[in-house]
Amino acid sequence: GEDVEQSLFLSVREGDSSVINCTYTDSSSTYLYWYKQEPGAGLQLLTYIFSNMDMKQDQRLTVLLNKKDKHLSLRIADTQTGDSAIYFCAVSEEGGGFKTIFGAGTRLFVKA
């Protein structure tokens, strides 16, 4: 079945850029997502990208998709302490409903 992998921890200084990486196995993935989970809360969608796109920018967030290598990344510019959270990469394939598969999550620590 589909597998999504991402590193578990990332630590950056406030004001620096953060880059969170993810790889997936199913090339038929239609939608690719980044979700954010803050302590004690459920997940919230940060941004998504269609499989026919290479890049998407949304304010401080930049998503890059390399379909050939099945690699997705999330760049957060000017990282703030409020960005400290767990970031989940997820992929899904449309057809008969969505079955969204998540990675294990990357815990981002932002040092002041």
Add this chain to the structure above:
Amino acid sequence: KAGVTQTPRYLIKTRGQQVTLSCSPISGHRSVSWYQQTPGQGLQFLFEYFSETQRNKGNFPGRFSGRQFSNSRSEMNVSTLELGDSALYLCASSLEGGLNTGELFFGEGSRLTVL
């Protein structure tokens, strides 16, 4: 608009017992998915329901089951609880049709501890 509501938020059970968790999706959302979140495994997909039918299923044993009612509310049940079932169980709802991107709207979860 109210978000996804999960009950109970916290519960403690002992091995061998069974548990039922409830999820009320966002009004108008007909798809409900369930996930198990543990520190070591991340989010594992359990199943997805739409119009009272299970459409997708993850790789969990038969002790994990679910159902969806005509009002789209969903329940999941775990029988013969094991210590390893201790986890945060997350429910998510999503919209169907139109320009649907498959975005999932999550509840805050039900934290199950098995002693």
